[in-house]
Amino acid sequence: MSTRPENTTSYDADAHGWFGGPEAGWGGRFMPEALIAALDELDEAWREAMADPAFVGEFDTILREYAGLPSPLFLAERLSEQVGCRVLLKREDLNHTGAHKIRNVLGQALLTRRMGKTRVIAETGAGQHGVASATAAAYFGLDCTVYMGAVDTRRQALNVARMHLLGAKVVPVESGSATLKDAINEALRDWVASVDHTAYLFGTAAGPHPFPSLVRDFTRGIGDEARAQCLERFSRLPDAVAACVGGGSNAIGMFTAFLDDADVALYGFEPGGEGVDTPRHAATIHAGQRGVLHGARTYVLQDEDGQTVESHSISAGLDYPGVGPQHAHLAATGRAAYLPVTDDEAMQALAMLARTEGIIAAIESAHAVAGGLRVAERLAAEKGPEATVLINLSGRGDKDMGTVVDYFGLGDPDRVTAEPVGDPS
Amino acid sequence: MTTRTAFEKARADGRAALVGYLPAGFPDVAGGIDALRAMVDAGCDVIEIGLPYSDPVMDGPTIQAAAQQALEGGVRTRDVLRTVEAVAATGTPTVVMTYWNPVERYGVERFAADLASAGGAGLITPDLTPDFAPEWIAAADRHDLDKVFLVAPSSTDERIAMTTAACRGFVYATAVMGVTGARTTTSDLAEPLVARTRAATDLPIGVGLGVSTGDQAAELARYADGVIVGSAFVRCLLDHPGDRAAGLRALGALVEDLAAGVRRA
Numbered sequence: 173m174s175t176r177p178e179n180t181t182s183y184d185a186d187a188h189g190w191f192g193g194p195e196a197g198w199g200g201r202f203m204p205e206a207l208i209a210a211l212d213e214l215d216e217a218w219r220e221a222m223a224d225p226a227f228v229g230e231f232d233t234i235l236r237e238y239a240g241l242p243s244p245l246f247l248a249e250r251l252s253e254q255v256g257c258r259v260l261l262k263r264e265d266l267n268h269t270g271a272h273k274i275r276n277v278l279g280q281a282l283l284t285r286r287m288g289k290t291r292v293i294a295e296t297g298a299g300q301h302g303v304a305s306a307t308a309a310a311y312f313g314l315d316c317t318v319y320m321g322a323v324d325t326r327r328q329a330l331n332v333a334r335m336h337l338l339g340a341k342v343v344p345v346e347s348g349s350a351t352l353k354d355a356i357n358e359a360l361r362d363w364v365a366s367v368d369h370t371a372y373l374f375g376t377a378a379g380p381h382p383f384p385s386l387v388r389d390f391t392r393g394i395g396d397e398a399r400a401q402c403l404e405r406f407s408r409l410p411d412a413v414a415a416c417v418g419g420g421s422n423a424i425g426m427f428t429a430f431l432d433d434a435d436v437a438l439y440g441f442e443p444g445g446e447g448v449d450t451p452r453h454a455a456t457i458h459a460g461q462r463g464v465l466h467g468a469r470t471y472v473l474q475d476e477d478g479q480t481v482e483s484h485s486i487s488a489g490l491d492y493p494g495v496g497p498q499h500a501h502l503a504a505t506g507r508a509a510y511l512p513v514t515d516d517e518a519m520q521a522l523a524m525l526a527r528t529e530g531i532i533a534a535i536e537s538a539h540a541v542a543g544g545l546r547v548a549e550r551l552a553a554e555k556g557p558e559a560t561v562l563i564n565l566s567g568r569g570d571k572d573m574g575t576v577v578d579y580f581g582l583g584d585p586d587r588v589t590a591e592p593v594g595d596p597s
Numbered sequence: 598m599t600t601r602t603a604f605e606k607a608r609a610d611g612r613a614a615l616v617g618y619l620p621a622g623f624p625d626v627a628g629g630i631d632a633l634r635a636m637v638d639a640g641c642d643v644i645e646i647g648l649p650y651s652d653p654v655m656d657g658p659t660i661q662a663a664a665q666q667a668l669e670g671g672v673r674t675r676d677v678l679r680t681v682e683a684v685a686a687t688g689t690p691t692v693v694m695t696y697w698n699p700v701e702r703y704g705v706e707r708f709a710a711d712l713a714s715a716g717g718a719g720l721i722t723p724d725l726t727p728d729f730a731p732e733w734i735a736a737a738d739r740h741d742l743d744k745v746f747l748v749a750p751s752s753t754d755e756r757i758a759m760t761t762a763a764c765r766g767f768v769y770a771t772a773v774m775g776v777t778g779a780r781t782t783t784s785d786l787a788e789p790l791v792a793r794t795r796a797a798t799d800l801p802i803g804v805g806l807g808v809s810t811g812d813q814a815a816e817l818a819r820y821a822d823g824v825i826v827g828s829a830f831v832r833c834l835l836d837h838p839g840d841r842a843a844g845l846r847a848l849g850a851l852v853e854d855l856a857a858g859v860r861r862a
Contacts, residue, residue: 188728188729200729201726201729202697202724202725202729203724203726204654204655204723204724204747204749204771205726205746205747205748205749205751205752205756205760205771206747206749206750206751206771206774207751208726208749208751208752208756209749209751209752209753209756210751347658347661347665348651348652348665353652354652357652357653357654360654361654361655361657361775361776364654364655364774364775364776365774365775365776367751367774368774461702462701463698463701463702464697464698464701464724465652465698466652466654467724469701472698474698474702476702477673477674477699477702477703478650478674478698478699478700478701478702478703479650479651479668479699480651480652480698
């Protein structure tokens with residue numbers, strides 16, 4: 173669960189936040205001057221904290237005793253039988269609040285307390301980061317305001333209720349497309365006006381430097397744990413690692429431990445929505461162009477004038493037209509492959525996982541399952557049953573049950589059969 | 598053309614310059630050009646034309662609403678350049694205020710060349726600071742365009758020195774910590790920021806964010822070289838959605854009030 177900075181990889185950003193150097197130009201800091209001092213302050217505080225054994229030790233203790241970490245590495249035997257090789261699931265769905273997000277917010281909130289700030293703001297799409305932020309704020313006794321697109325407050329009403337119960341103020345954002353990107357804009361506006369006492373708990377490994385690296389450092393425990401668990405249990409590393417990618421925090425948290433393991437293939441599965449040949453998707457790396465969004469240069473879904481294009485995914489948590497800049501760098505260098513998974517493929521994988529292993533995943537994570545099983549089938553054919561695919565199950569599906577009920581036509585109280593709806597295979 | 602000329606002319610008259618902002622394409626492209634020309638006629642010394650953008654993190658609700666209306670009306674980057682050409686033809690220095698991605702998407706060199714061809718004076722870049730702007734600085738220098746970067750109350754003296762050294766035309770001082778939008782009182786952060794900026798540069802200093810009345814303009818003009826007004830002008834047009842003539846009358850009257858304000862400091 174180490175978060176120490178000496179565990180860096182050859183794919184890290186430089187001191188200005190450039191991944192691949194200023195020539196490659198991924199990342200950086202494209203931000204109003206008014207926020208530069210706060211970003212500099214955060215950068216310095218984060219570097220000092222990560223080099224301070226007391227901070228790292230306290231973070232590890234909170235993760236262990238409060239968040240329930242390390243999360244288990246689960247050998248999914250029935251899934252393995254189906255695909256013909258070993259399928260491992262990193263069970264981040266078992267974390268406190270139900271997702272990998274808790275690692276990031278506990279780290280950032282601990283840093284907020286260290287910096288002497290009393291209020292946190294956050295943005296959220298699916299609500300998972302909002303719930304985690306509200307949780308961390310309650311734990312540390314900080315005021316908390318969460319910005320959420322008005323479209324998302326409606327499709328994630330249960331999570332809004334959770335945030336309220338935890339004492340957070342939830343602000344529905346009506347501007348723009350009223351989804352995650354607009355919630356980020358609104359949170360940034362709040363931050364410009366409140367930066368003297370407020371920390372912005374950024375929800376994914378995107379945004380201006382140092383957020384992509386800082387969020388990665390707080391979530392990299394996913395991969396550090398999984399790598400050690402895999403070696404301990406199977407005396408080998410996986411052949412492939414799979415994670416879903418919206419902004420990409422769970423994926424970078426998983427990938428980082430393996431970046432310098434050249435024999436481990438890394439796969440990020442993007443939300444292909446209704447298909448990447450339609451306008452209704454959020455496959456940013458697959459179909460976006462190089463651009464600047466929310467403070468970083470990365471792949472962006474945009475039109476020919478550089479206006480951000482509205483994205484779509486059945487998963488609110490993946491419905492974002494940008495992606496963390498380190499993923500852009502990993503894609504551009506070929507270190508990781510990024511492939512789309514459609515809404516339908518993700519939902520079928522969700523149903524299959526539920527019935528095969530008794531695990532109801534978040535729809536985000538179902539994208540990783542769908543893509544990971546695709547990779548597993550190919551590796552099984554190439555390498556046989558010893559081939560090993562590690563899939564990050566980044567969150568659980570409680571929050572998505574409304575969408576699941578609608579998609580599969582479940583939830584009719586007069587329905588007498590418990591038979592599956594549709595073909596999950 | 599450089600905006601500095603307009604600031605120096607105002608200074609020679611013993612007053613501050615009035616800088617007026619509207620987004621291009623609002624309420625539509627032709628209507629926007631009419632409104633900007635009306636602002637020139639009523640006394641703006643420098644015109645700032647916003648390039649409507651989908652994710653304007655520094656804009657408050659008023660300017661965002663106008664920019665959103667422009668985008669929904671189909672405004673394109675080329676329409677912004679067309680607007681610049683029409684306004685610059687009046688002889689008033691005209692700059693574009695733009696978030697960075699549309700310029701990067703258009704092509705930095707191509708944008709600089711086309712802006713210069715349209716008679717534009719340069720760019721104000723709210724989300725681009727000089728330390729991340731080498732490509733823009735090089736292109737602007739090649740085409741003799743103004744590079745207007747922002748300083749903020751939170752800027753360190755080192756950053757003010759770095760920023761002003763990279764500016765051409767004038768320096769944009771954001772008077773409050775917050776987004777654009779009219780305010781009932783001006784900020785007590787503005788005067789110390791202008792003083793710190795003046796210690797770093799001989800360039801004129803324009804102060805922006807929040808001014809909506811002649812009295813506020815007069816107060817700022819005591820120590821600033823320019824008073825920058827945006828949301829209040831946008832509001833004039835938003836308040837008269839079905840009556841363009843009334844919107845233009847309101848706009849003209851407000852420009853005159855502010856132009857009088859910068860003259861009675």
